[in-house]
Structures are given as C-alpha cells and as structure tokens.
Amino acid sequence: MRLSRRMTQKLAFGLIWTSGAVAVLVLVFLIGYVVVRGAPEISFEFLTTPPRGGLGGEGGISSCIVSTLWIIVTTMVLLTPLGLGAAIYMAEYAPDNRLIAFVRYSVELLAGVPSIVFALFGYAVFVLALTLHFSILSGALTLVCLLLPYLTRTAEEAMRSVPRAQREAALALGATKWQVVTRVVVPAAMPGIITGIILCVGRTVSESAPLFVTMGGSSQMPDGLLSPGRTLAVHVFYLAMETNALEKALATGAVLVVLILVTNLLTNWISTRLQARMMGAT
Amino acid sequence: MALANPPSILFVSVVGGPSMSRYFIDRWSSRVVLAFGITSFVVLVFIAGFIIRESMPALQEVGIFRILFGTEWYPRYDKYGILTMVVGSVLVTIVSLGIAVPLSLGAAVLLAEVAPENVRRIVRPAIELLVGIPSVVFGLVGMVWLAPLIADLGGKGSGSSVLAASIVLAVMVLPTITSISEDSIRALPRTYKEGALALGATHWQTIWRVLVPSAKRGIMAGAILGTGRAIGETMAMVMVIGNSPIFPSGLLSPARTLTGNIAVEIAAAVGTHQSVLYVTGLVLFVLVMIINSASVLAYKRKVD
Amino acid sequence: MDPKITVRDVDFFYGTVQALKKVSIDLREHQITALIGPSGCGKSTFLRSLNRMNDTIYGAKLVGDVLLDGRNVYGDGVDVVELRQRVGMVFQQPNPFPKTIYENVVFGPRVLGEADSGKLDHIAETSLKAAGLWDEVKDDLRKSGLALSGGQQQRLCIARALAVEPEVILMDEPCSALDPLSTLKIEELMQELKKDYTIVIVTHNMQQAARASEWTGFFLMGELIEYGVTGEIFSRPEDKRTEDYITGRFG
16 A cells, blocks of 8 residues: 555654654753753852762862863963964965875864874873873863864864955955965954864863873862863763762763853854954944 | 055065064964974874884784784783674664664754754754763763663663663764754755756655755765764763673673773773773774775765 | 056966967056956956966966066066055955954055054045045944945945055956946046056946046957057047947957
C-alpha cells in the first residue's frame, strides 16, 4: 500500500520537527538540570571559600574562580597578539602560492588535534622541558597553542570580508600598506575579531583536559603565574570523580553554564552594537 | 592648507621627518607579521616532534605492534596493549554518530527548509549555544542523570557504559554536524529547489531527492568533522564510560577510550608507561589527521 | 607649457592578455580630460595606471613611459606611496570608510603624519567646502560616512581625496552610481576644481564628456583611437570609429 505523497511529506516533516525539538530540549534540559539541582548549593560561602577536599567535597570554589580568571587573562594576553598577527599575515601579506596553501592546511590540521594531545604536548614542553612545573603559565601556554588556529582563522575571515574597495581607497590616498592594514582593514573587521576573542575566552573557561594535565589540580588559592591551580571546569571533574559531593559538582557546573551564557550574550551584543555603529546608526 | 609633509619634488624618499618612520614601519612590519603567520605551522611541527620524541622509548622497548594490537592493558606487569581502547573509542564514535547524524540532518533540514523564521531564530542559537557548554558539564549530567537511568533500565552497576558515552557524545557533536549541514543546504542555488517544485514535486520530495543529495559533500564534511571531535573527546568520556580497559561486550558494558586512557593514567605514569601514553597520543594524532584530511579533500572536491 | 602628465607608447598586460596598445596622450594642467569608449576598452585600466593602482593586481605589467612633470612614475626608486598622494583617485562606487565623516576626510593627512588637531579641523573644513559638502554636514561631522546618501558619499570621497592636496585627480566614472541631481552637482564641482587641479575623468556618458571637458580621448579595444579638443572630437571626428561611437552606432 503506497502512502500518498502528502502523507509521506507529513510523516517526514514530523520526524524533522522532532529532531529539531530534540536538539532544543536537550539544551534546555541540560541547562535546566544543572541550574536547578546545582543552585541550592550556591551560597555566598560557596563562592568565597576554597575547596577543603575530603570525600564529602567540603568547601567552596573561590580558588577555582580565581584560577579561572588568572587563566583567562594570561591566555588572552598571549593569544591575542599572536592570533591577530598571524591573521594579518594570512589575510593581507601572504602570497598565493603552494607554500602558503601548505601553511593554511597546517592551521586546519592544528585545529583538529584533540585537546588531550595538546595536554600531552603541554606536559612535555611547558611543565617538564621548560621546567615551569604544574602552573597557571603552563596551562595558559598550552591553551594558547590550542586556540591559536581558531583565533587566526576567525580574525582572518573577518579581515577578508572587508571589501577590496576600502583598501583601494586608502592606497589611493597615499597610505602605506601597513597603514591600510592597521587603520582601515583591522578597524573595519573589529566586530568579527572581537567576537572571535570573546569566543576564545568562552573556550578557555570550558576547556578541561589540557588544564587537568598541566595545571596540577591544587585547590589552593594561586598567588602567581607559577602557582598550580584548578579551574572551575577541572574542579567539576575532580568533584565528580573523587568525591560524592555531586550537588557541589552540579553547583560548580551551574556557575560555569551561567558564565558561558553570559559570554555568548556578550558576543552577540557587542558584535551587533559595533556593526551598527560602523554602519552609521549611532 | 599646509600639511606636515609637503609633497616632495623628488620621488625618492626624502630623509628625515615623520615621513621616514612610516616607511620604516611598513618595511619592518611585513617581516614581523611573517613570523607571526607561520606560528601555527611551527606549533604543529613542535607538537608532532615532541609527541614522537616522547613516544620513542615505548616504541623501541615495546614496539608499535604489541602496543596497537595487544589486548591486555596491565602497565604494572608490562602489558601495554591498547587494542581494547581502540575498540572502545571506535565503538563509541560509531554509535554516537549513528545517533547524531540522523538527528543533525533532520535539524539541519528543519532550519534550512522547513521552519518559519521565528522558529529558526530560537532553534539555531540554541544549537549554537550547545557548542559552548563545557564537556565536563555534559559528562556530569551523563554521570548523575543518564547513567543511573540506564542502570535502572538494565545496565550493570552504575550504568557507566558505551551507551551512556555514545549518547553524551552524540549530543556534543550534534551542533557541529547540524550547522555545517544547514549551511551546505542553504548554499545550494535556488534554481535546484525551484526546478524541482516547478515539475510538481512536493516540498519533501524536493528536499529528499534533490537538495540533500546535492549537499551531500558538505554534509559529509560536517559528519567527518563531528567524527574527529568525537574521537578527540576526553573528560566527558572518562566520566560516563566506566574506564575499564576491556573489550566491551555490548552497549551496556563499560569500556575505555584512547583519550580517557591518557587522562586517567598520565598523572601517575613514569618511564615506559608514560611513553606508551605518548604513543597513544600519537595514534590519536595520526587518526585525527587522517580523518581531517579526508574532510578537507571531500570539501575541495565539492567545490569542483 | 608642458603637459602635467605625458604618456608615451604604453602597452599594458594582465598576465598574457594585452589591455592597452601603444597608448600615447598628454594630460594638461588645470584642464579636464575626458576618456570615453565602450565597456572593456581599457579606459579604466589606463586611468589606474596613472597612479599605479594596477600594481595591486597580480600579473599586471606596464611597458612604456608615464611621465608626471617629466619624471617617469614607473622608474627605479619611485615612491609609489607618494605618487598616490600626488595623484588622487575617486572611484566608481563611493567607498567611504566605516568611520565618521570627519575621520574619513582627515584619514589622508593623518597617515601622512599630520597630528595637530587644529590643523586637521581646518583641513576637514576646507576640503568639505571644496567638495561642496560642508553646508550639508557641518552640524554633525561625527556622523558615520555610511549614513550619507550616494551623492553625498561620493562628494565625501572627493573631499577625502582633496584633503591630501593632490595635483591630479583621477575620476573613474564617478557619477555612474548616482542620480541625475547628484551627477549635476559633481559636474559643477569639477568645473570649480579644475582651477586648482588637473582632472582626468573616465565616463560612459558622452553628454557629460561633451559638456564638462576641454579635451577628450576615445578608447577602443585597448587603443587610443583619437584625442583632441572636446569640441573638435564631437563635431568633426577624424576617425570613422570615433564618429560611429559618438553617433551611437555601437557601444
């Protein structure tokens, strides 16, 4: 018995809508579950005392919050100039030959390397070879390697989307190439570049494997770049695997999720504001 | 109107004045920027180099075949076979893709063709938000909610199993495959759809028989990218797969992935043991390189 | 008096494709020279050769002499950046930067090294006045350049080009993207500007060439077919091809 074409379409569309619903539901459930079950644990005390360890997972997450902030700042300070510089080269200076195609290919490859491999690399190079030991600096340097291809690609795309006419206009006025890049192309590409930077901050907060291996896992308050530490994401892992304080793990997860949500919203807001300002809708 | 630099009569750069410094900056900036440009390449080379270097002891003492095809993982007794973990990784990846690909395709078609704009405006950001959620959160919910559920429904012990890991992984790669597939479908020329509709095909027929096949390469590229990410996932896997270095006997059996092996053992591993973990990393590196090369090739051919 | 720009036997290639063949022409100071011809005849390529904008195109090559005040702009040791300050350009599509009106106009002086804000303010006002835009924007120079109408944007681009004090202004079909009223304004502007600058304009619009210029050159398939006083070209063209184009038989 052949279903009529309309029936087939109704059926198919039903399945399609279901898939979409599943995707949305998963997100809502995930965030909802973590926030609902974790929120009760979140208190002023939770946020301001460090973890005290033990099977019951005593204490809070203050040192983790501070470690996370340290990691974000250190990583971004090192990553941003590197990523922007590389993007400027790829977008504006690199010739169109096979060597550059090869370099581009290697950037794509680097972007696909699993984070645990970066963790191993960071362990061998920063923790051991450069004798930085388990520290925030080791973690940040590892993350810089991990995020570099991503920021480079995002910033490069943003610059490439600046119309050729803009560059020609600046050249025709007697600007040098560097002036064209820094005064016309980069400012025009700012919304895209800033979005890329903020997304890298989001990934820094979310990453766990590389930091798990290179930062040491100490739950004490860090007091310098060479202190070991534990970010929020890594702390969730420790709580889940080494204690039975699952509520606290969920609470930490809730804090993380809120941070990510805020980052996402910030990205959208800043990028739309910047675009509007450039296009003249002051 | 007097400018700081009145145009010179000679064309050759005149010495002195601010005019000199901007040419200086221009010349040097192109060199500095070149150094920055090859950084990614340099990092890649370093990573490959260090991983290989650290793997050498194990490769020499134990040998790649005994590592890759050995079925027993007992570091304390010098047994370094990672085959169980290769199987674990592969199995979890295959099952998770089996769940994720149909769902992603459905969601992609929904967003590209079926959903009205106001629905799209909710669903697409929701999917993109999913990308940013930390993997430990996925793992945690898997551990705290999904695994017990599976245990209740017939799983062993805590419910940590291949199935739990596959479901978690499927949810994690869903947004990637969905967004790439959606973009591929949207990028198709309007004439494909209009041509089919003009012949009297229903919307669904147009989608299924014309649009999706035409976007096949892009969708495949998305799936391949998702595969790469699935194989590379670490922390969430450690949290829900049970971490037993055994051959999984079924979906409900625990197992261990290559990535999880590294994460769980690196802290306490020394000597040969540590070196074998680097070999594991090397295997992962090579695997992902192959997968991503396939993806790049698929994409390139699509453009032709 | 010597012409401002002298072009002798110029061949131009995009890779292996020859776009200009043995072009020789004089561009006279304080006069408007119009270059006309059908699409793809090489007039834009020729214009862009004068300020070496074609250097940015991969595979572009010029053989021959282009002399500005007697010196070859393609010679050894020539500073291209400075050339472009002396020979300015206005493009077909208005292309203001996504910056404020003020920042657009003072961009040139800034990159040339001028930092004194008083001087920059003065330059901005003078240039905008010279471009005939001052009265329309003087109340809000902080508005984005992109918020102006097409005709205003083009005049902003002209003001921007004037701010670097060029000697020659090249205009590549500056009015083709504009409405008739804006076009008229710009044509009036050109008559004012020629008192201080040398103007070369590429145009599709023969009426514009006929009424606005003193000299006209007719390009066809990369060759300069005929060149002379505008009145003569349009009433008594020497070459049949020129006559055919002017009377509308092709193009």
